[in-house]
Ligand SMILES: Nc1ncnc2c1ncn2[C@@H]1O[C@H](COP(=O)(O)OP(=O)(O)O)[C@@H](O)[C@H]1O
């Protein structure tokens with residue numbers, strides 16, 4: 001598919017307009033890796049490909065489970081065709097254990113288990129370092145036009161978490177936390193952007209080995225190998241599930 005006008009280049013992806021449809025965009029996954037609001041930069045070969053593959057797989061799995069996403073089809077190893085959504089400027093984070101910024105901010109041990117999944121909203125603003133926002137602040141700032149959409153987003157997020165926890169567990173992986181971005185398309189809320197080791201904390205279930213972007217953030221090495229391991233385990237599980245249904 002021909003890439004048309006570049007609409008936006010972000011830290012990890014490029015978004016192109018598609019000539020024959022104003023309603024759709026092409027997402028191109030780059031090899032760049034950034035952390036700490038792009039203060040730390042890096043890259044590795046084929047990162048874009050791995051993240052595109054994992055994202056597509058997760059979107060497909062969720063679609064099969066009745067969750068609407070922006071994903072339409074894979075176009076090449078690094079490109080996916082998606083519905084063009086009006087992005088809601090929030091990062092919705094679900095945590096199944098406490099890690100990262102929340103553990104640090106609350107003075108808790110990283111990896112602390114929590115009884116129920118925790119949902120947090122962050123205002124997607126690079127220039128403000130994506131600050132934490134409360135529901136009241138979201139309403140005050142008018143970040144979500146229709147207030148009932150906040151409820152809708154929360155319900156969808158918890159449901160996505162339920163489905164993904166089952167899928168990851170089957171793959172001997174633990175989904176510790178993850179970040180989602182939602183967009184509006186024809187008055188519907190769609191899960192958009194990407195779902196990859198760049199935006200999720202994923203630990204190997206038995207060993208506790210960390211396989212996600214924390215390896216890059218904290219200079220632990222083996223970043224590419226860890227992303228590949230996630231890809232391999234998720235695809236193996238996807239195949240097993242598909243074979244089972246035949
Ligand atoms: N389906 C979509 N339609 C329109 N914009 C999208 C869609 N999915 C993701 N985006 C937006 O495209 C950009 C993706 O590029 P990325 O490199 O992740 O950017 P950023 O550095 O802003 O996070 C993000 O700003 C994201 O909100």
Ligand SMILES: [Mg+2]
Pocket residue numbers: 010011012
């Ligand atoms: Mg992004």
